[in-house]
Amino acid sequence: MNLKEFFAVLTLALWCALSAHASVGGDSLRSDGRALRSRGVVESLMRRNPPRLTFRPEAIDADSFKVWQGEMKQAMARLMRHPQAPSAAPRRVDSRQRAGYRIERWESYPIDSAVVPFLVLIPDGVDARHPAPAALCIPGFGQTKELLAGERAGNYSLEGEADTAAIRNTMALDFVKAGIVAVAVDNPSFGELSDDGHADFLETSRFLLECGWSYLGLTSWQDRVILDWMKTQPEMRPDRLIVSGFSLGTEPLMALGLLDDSIYAFVYNDFLCRTRERALTMDRPGDNGARPFPNSIEHLIPEFLLQFDFPDIVAALAPRPVICTEGGLDRDFRIICDAYNIAGAPDNFEWHHYPKFADPANRAPIESMPSGIDRATFFRLANVDPPSHYFKSHLILPWLASHLRD
Amino acid sequence: MNLKEFFAVLTLALWCALSAHASVGGDSLRSDGRALRSRGVVESLMRRNPPRLTFRPEAIDADSFKVWQGEMKQAMARLMRHPQAPSAAPRRVDSRQRAGYRIERWESYPIDSAVVPFLVLIPDGVDARHPAPAALCIPGFGQTKELLAGERAGNYSLEGEADTAAIRNTMALDFVKAGIVAVAVDNPSFGELSDDGHADFLETSRFLLECGWSYLGLTSWQDRVILDWMKTQPEMRPDRLIVSGFSLGTEPLMALGLLDDSIYAFVYNDFLCRTRERALTMDRPGDNGARPFPNSIEHLIPEFLLQFDFPDIVAALAPRPVICTEGGLDRDFRIICDAYNIAGAPDNFEWHHYPKFADPANRAPIESMPSGIDRATFFRLANVDPPSHYFKSHLILPWLASHLRD
Numbered sequence: 001m002n003l004k005e006f007f008a009v010l011t012l013a014l015w016c017a018l019s020a021h022a023s024v025g026g027d028s029l030r031s032d033g034r035a036l037r038s039r040g041v042v043e044s045l046m047r048r049n050p051p052r053l054t055f056r057p058e059a060i061d062a063d064s065f066k067v068w069q070g071e072m073k074q075a076m077a078r079l080m081r082h083p084q085a086p087s088a089a090p091r092r093v094d095s096r097q098r099a100g101y102r103i104e105r106w107e108s109y110p111i112d113s114a115v116v117p118f119l120v121l122i123p124d125g126v127d128a129r130h131p132a133p134a135a136l137c138i139p140g141f142g143q144t145k146e147l148l149a150g151e152r153a154g155n156y157s158l159e160g161e162a163d164t165a166a167i168r169n170t171m172a173l174d175f176v177k178a179g180i181v182a183v184a185v186d187n188p189s190f191g192e193l194s195d196d197g198h199a200d201f202l203e204t205s206r207f208l209l210e211c212g213w214s215y216l217g218l219t220s221w222q223d224r225v226i227l228d229w230m231k232t233q234p235e236m237r238p239d240r241l242i243v244s245g246f247s248l249g250t251e252p253l254m255a256l257g258l259l260d261d262s263i264y265a266f267v268y269n270d271f272l273c274r275t276r277e278r279a280l281t282m283d284r285p286g287d288n289g290a291r292p293f294p295n296s297i298e299h300l301i302p303e304f305l306l307q308f309d310f311p312d313i314v315a316a317l318a319p320r321p322v323i324c325t326e327g328g329l330d331r332d333f334r335i336i337c338d339a340y341n342i343a344g345a346p347d348n349f350e351w352h353h354y355p356k357f358a359d360p361a362n363r364a365p366i367e368s369m370p371s372g373i374d375r376a377t378f379f380r381l382a383n384v385d386p387p388s389h390y391f392k393s394h395l396i397l398p399w400l401a402s403h404l405r406d
Numbered sequence: 407m408n409l410k411e412f413f414a415v416l417t418l419a420l421w422c423a424l425s426a427h428a429s430v431g432g433d434s435l436r437s438d439g440r441a442l443r444s445r446g447v448v449e450s451l452m453r454r455n456p457p458r459l460t461f462r463p464e465a466i467d468a469d470s471f472k473v474w475q476g477e478m479k480q481a482m483a484r485l486m487r488h489p490q491a492p493s494a495a496p497r498r499v500d501s502r503q504r505a506g507y508r509i510e511r512w513e514s515y516p517i518d519s520a521v522v523p524f525l526v527l528i529p530d531g532v533d534a535r536h537p538a539p540a541a542l543c544i545p546g547f548g549q550t551k552e553l554l555a556g557e558r559a560g561n562y563s564l565e566g567e568a569d570t571a572a573i574r575n576t577m578a579l580d581f582v583k584a585g586i587v588a589v590a591v592d593n594p595s596f597g598e599l600s601d602d603g604h605a606d607f608l609e610t611s612r613f614l615l616e617c618g619w620s621y622l623g624l625t626s627w628q629d630r631v632i633l634d635w636m637k638t639q640p641e642m643r644p645d646r647l648i649v650s651g652f653s654l655g656t657e658p659l660m661a662l663g664l665l666d667d668s669i670y671a672f673v674y675n676d677f678l679c680r681t682r683e684r685a686l687t688m689d690r691p692g693d694n695g696a697r698p699f700p701n702s703i704e705h706l707i708p709e710f711l712l713q714f715d716f717p718d719i720v721a722a723l724a725p726r727p728v729i730c731t732e733g734g735l736d737r738d739f740r741i742i743c744d745a746y747n748i749a750g751a752p753d754n755f756e757w758h759h760y761p762k763f764a765d766p767a768n769r770a771p772i773e774s775m776p777s778g779i780d781r782a783t784f785f786r787l788a789n790v791d792p793p794s795h796y797f798k799s800h801l802i803l804p805w806l807a808s809h810l811r812d
Contacts, residue, residue, distance in 0.1 A: 034521040038594035039601045042613035042624075044519035049617055113450035115440040188444035195445045198696040206699045207448035209615075210685070211455055212709040218448075279616070290604040293612045302708055303618040 039291060043280060051276065051305060055312045057338030065318075065342045072316040075307040076258035081213055082221045083111060090229045093117075096158050100124055101176045103149060105158055110225040117156070117192055118226055119149045119184040121176035128234035133242060133404050134181035135267070136227050136256075137172040140247030141298075142199060144191030145184035148172040156192050171244060171269075174393040180400070181236050185226060187248060188218050205297045215298040220255035227256060227263075240264050240404060246391050251299070254313040257320075265321035265403055267396050271354075271384045272328035274309045275299070277369050284374040294375070311336060319345030321403045325392040327353035327383045330360075331367055348403075352395055357383035445697060449686060457682065457711060461718045463744030471724075471748045478722040481713040482664035487619055488627045489517060496635045499523075502564050506530055507582045509555060511564055516631040523562070523598055524632055525555045525590040527582035534640035539648060539670070539810050540587035542633050542662075543578040546653030546676075547704075548605060550597030551590035554578040562598050577650060577675075580799040586806070587642050591632060593654060594624050611703045621704040626661035633662060633669075646670050646810060652797050657705070660719040663726075671727035671809055673802050677760075677790045678734035680715045681705070683775050690780040700781070717742060725751030727809045731798040733759035733789045735772055754809075758801050763789035 035041045053072055060068060087110050094105035104120040126132040137148050146153055150166040150173035166173065172182035186193045189201040205215040223243075231238040244267035245253035257266055275294075283291040311332040314322060318339040333351050340349040357363050363383050370381075379386060441447045459478055466474060493516050500511035510526040532538040543554050552559055556572040556579035572579065578588035592599045595607040611621040629649075637644040650673035651659030663672055681700075689697040717738040720728060724745040739757050746755040763769050769789050776787075785792060 030521070032521070033519075034515065035519055036521055036523070036598060037601045038599045038610045038624075039606050039613075041517065041520040041594075042610050042617075045517070045617055045619075046613055048519070109440065111447065111451070113439075113441055113454070114447040115436070115438070115442055117442070188447075192442060193444045195443045195697060196691075196695065198691075198694075200445050200696060203697060203699045204444045204448050206703070206706065207445075207452055207685070209706055209708050210682075210711050211448070211451055212712060213451075218444075276616075279613070285602075285604075288604075289602065290606060291601060291609060293609045297612070297703060300612065300615055302615050305616050306618060 039283075043283070046276065046280060046305070049306055051308045051312065053308045053312060055308075055315045055335055055339060057335050057342065060342060062342055062344070065339070069316050072308060072313065073258045076255055076313075079214075079301055079304055079307065080217045080220050080255050080259065082217070082224065082259075087111065087225050090118075090226065094158055098162055103151070103158060103162075105156075108222070108225050108229065110222045114222075116186070116222050116225075117145075118186070119145050119151070119172065121149055121172050121182040121184070122235055123176050123179050123181065126179070126181060126235050131235050131237045132179055132181050133240035133264075133400075134183060134230055134233075134236035135172075135175045135242040135244050136223060136230065137175065137182050137184045138223060138243070138245040138249030138252050139171070139184070139187060139190070140169070140249055140270075141187075142190060143169060143187075143246070145172075145186050146191065148184040149182070154191075169246065169391045171246060171391045171393070174391070174397065175244070178397050178400070180242070180404075181233075183226060183230060185223055187252075188215065188222065201298045202296060205300065209297065209300065209302070214301040216251050216255060216301050220252040220259070223252045224256060224259065227260065231262070238262065242267065242400065244396075245269065247389065248298075250310075254310065257317045258313060263320065265400070266317060266323070267400070268314065268322060268324045269326060269391050269396070270389075271326045271382060272310055272314065272324050272332055272351075273382055274311060274332065276305045276309050278378060279305075281369040281371045281373055282375060282378045284372050284377070286374070292375075294378075315339035318343035319348050321348040322350075323396060323399045324349075324351040325395050326389065327351070327357055329366055329382055330363060350399055352392070353383055354385040354388050356385040356388065445689075449689070452682065452686060452711070455712055457714045457718065459714045459718060461714075461721045461741055461745060463741050463748065466748060468748055468750070471745070475722050478714060478719065479664045482661055482719075485620075485707055485710055485713065486623045486626050486661050486665065488623070488630065488665075493517065493631050496524075496632065500564055504568050509557070509564060509568075511562075514628070514631050514635065516628045520628075522592070522628050522631075523551075524592070525551050525557070525578065527555055527578050527588040527590070528641060529582050529585050529587065532585070532587060532641050537641050537643045538585055538587050539646035539806075540589060540636055540639075540642035541578075541581045541648040541650050541673075542629060542636065543581065543588050543590045544629060544649070544651045544655030544658050545577070545590070545593060545596070546575070546655055547593075548596060549575060549593075549652065551578075551592050552597065554590040555588070560597075575652065575797045577652060577797045577799075580797070580803065581650070584803050584806070586648070586810075587639075589632060589636060591629055593658075594621060594628065607704045608702060611706065615703065615706065615708070620707040622657050622661060622707050626658040626665070629658045630662060630665065633666065637668070644668065648673065648806065650802075651675065653795065654704075656716075660716065663723045664719060669726065671806070672723060672729070673806070674720065674728060674730045675732060675797050675802070676795075677732045677788060678716055678720065678730050678738055678757075679788055680717060680738065682711045682715050684784060685711075687775040687777045687779055688781060688784045690778050690783070692780070698781075700784075721745035724749035725754050727754040728756075729802060729805045730755075730757040731801050732795065733757070733763055735788055736766075736769060737773055756805055758798070759789055760791040760794050762791040762794065 090108040102122045108116045148171045150162050150170045152163045172184040175182040189204040242265045243253045246269045250270045278294045282294045315336045496512050496514040508528045514522045554577045556568045556576045558569045578590040581588040595610040648671045649659050652675045656676045684700050688700045721742045
């Protein structure tokens with residue numbers, strides 16, 4: 001971005017801020033400030049109920065940080081509503097040798113009615129006597145464990161060869177090639193968990209919400225059962241467990257991060273933003289005149305945003321190592337750095353912007369998103385470059401190597 | 407329906423029941439009975455968590471009926487999450503004379519950020535010295551208070567004449583002509599509460615769910631504030647308040663019914679069904695191969711279906727007068743009759759089937775809906791005739807007259 005583009009962004013932000021006041025929620029012409037439109041009413045409702053546990057570095061020291069962190073963990077446990085009952089032990093159902101590693105197919109049984117298969121990739125030379133760090137690899141929306149593992153799409157039997165053309169988002173394959181045991185899972189309703197190929201995440205989410213649960217609650221529970229199993233495997237180092245999430249997969253990463261203190265490090269491969277701010281500002285009417293909500297109900301966890309938002313959760317992972325690979329607002333990274341400073345581990349948080357926004361001169365110094373913007377404007381102001389959204393192994397593997405060195 | 411058609415329905419039901427076992431949730435071929443598809447897992451989850459307060463007439467007497475009724479009311483209060491704070495008093499902003507009645511425009515202020523206008527139709531001759539019964543009129547999906555009142559669509563100022571062509575679903579107009587004060591409201595996000603004409607009920611619902619509330623919670627609260635105001639109006643008889651709901655409007659009717667013992671009678675103008683059963687059975691893959699969920703998130707109240715379903719709520723309104731005007735399963739009407747018998751008021755519940763299904767010979771004797779059916783089949787088996795879905799004043803007005811006679 002050159003100077004001209006930079007000022008264009010600033011002008012846009014200013015214009016949005018000015019024009020939004022009149023348009024959002026409507027009715028600002030009413031002298032009593034009340035909204036006639038239900039949209040205005042419910043936006044006001046959300047505005048008047050900010051997250052209870054928003055991280056405020058200026059008001060916290062090392063002791064109160066731990067208290068706050070404890071409250072964050074309790075809140076996440078309440079929201080995720082994981083079953084209390086222990087689940088049956090996972091079972092290995094297949095094993096194949098690939099070039100440089102072994103790939104195994106396992107089944108887990110997170111709840112009575114379910115079977116959830118997953119893949120385990122073990123580097124040659126890693127065994128019970130030579131255990132290695134291990135990464136739980138959680139894919140993004142529409143992706144599958146086969147994609148992460150570099151297997152052919154839909155080849156659940158693992159017969160034949162791997163997908164030699166796979167080059168991007170092969171998170172698990174990249175890890176195993178770097179000497180890390182990789183465990184690849186599916187998100188509910190995708191891939192092998194879909195309904196005959198139909199990724200029915202909306203219907204699955206709806207059933208869960210009716211039952212007082214949520215898509216993230218089920219997802220993080222499925223992942224947690226597998227993570228707990230990883231701790232029992234002799235070829236994996238229980239003190240060097242990594243959770244790595246791509247895009248949608250960053251949500252279970254954050255849930256697990258607060259629920260399980262034994263996780264060693266986190267790979268957060270998405271841009272970081274405040275979901276609540278996004279909902280309240282990304283409400284410019286579309287071509288049909290309707291204002292959207294920024295995402296679908298697979299992201300809905302009732303009351304989540306009354307507790308915290310994503311940057312607060314990442315801050316609460318301090319002092320454990322975290323890498324964020326796809327940027328966001330510097331405002332949010334600053335408070336996470338503050339958290340790592342308070343926790344005494346300033347070197348354990350690393351973040352990278354998208355290449356397009358790597359130069360600070362290309363980033364607008366946003367402290368507060370203007371209202372009334374559309375998706376493209378939100379992405380631009382939040383330093384997001386959608387075409388460049390992929391798994392950033394070139395940043396992650398060196399970072400992991402430095403943190404796993406001991 | 408002739409005998410041939412009747413057997414066609416029975417054959418269809420049987421075929422659905424047999425074919426559904428193999429298709430729903432998939433994976434029934436697995437010897438351990440576990441589901442691989444997330445859809446199967448979440449359906450199982452709902453099946454294994456039936457409503458806690460399902461009405462079972464065979465296990466209840468007059469005393470335990472009251473205990474159960476109390477639990478129903480408590481559960482509804484918990485689910486609706488109405489604010490504790492009192493709201494500002496409604497204010498009249500306009501008044502016009504029409505032929506035989508006066509129409510007034512009022513504003514209510516259910517929460518700090520909101521103004522919710524409503525219409526009041528007062529028959530000529532009704533005043534503080536001659537008060538009349540009064541009906542809160544709640545419209546269906548996409549309808550407005552103007553439609554109910556026989557006003558021109560979008561004519562919020564009430565200028566000019568009424569809509570003389572209005573003939574159907576003019577619930578409030580029909581009531582006022584019958585000598586009943588009619589109070590017509592909008593549902594959130596529709597009509598005057600829409601976003602510049604965009605009925606953004608999905609986005610409104612989503613904001614509410616994020617905040618731990620629900621579309622029905624807000625709707626029933628808006629309606630409750632107006633109902634409470636009605637009790638203070640000298641021209642309305644507080645001991646003869648009626649709540650009348652069309653279609654979507656039956657949901658706030660049910661909520662208010664359990665929350666407010668002072669309501670005298672209820673007009674339920676929709677077919678009656680078990681929403682949970684509908685979700686679990688109406689899951690036949692559509693033309694694109696995907697299984698739907700039967701409705702959108704304006705109907706989602708997390709954990710509602712863990713407490714009760716619609717017929718249980720109507721049963722819990724006994725002994726207060728209720729009329730259901732658009733049928734459903736005889737199975738459900740039988741248990742509601744049982745409730746009214748137990749409550750000692752067998753004459754206070756009346757129900758009518760759609761004309762197409764009025765003859766018992768035309769109704770399949772369904773005790774349990776077969777799984778794996780589509781919407782058309784569900785409607786056929788549940789005795790629903792969608793083209794005949796309108797406000798049934800010809801049934802309601804005589805019924806009300808007989809119950810208001812004193």
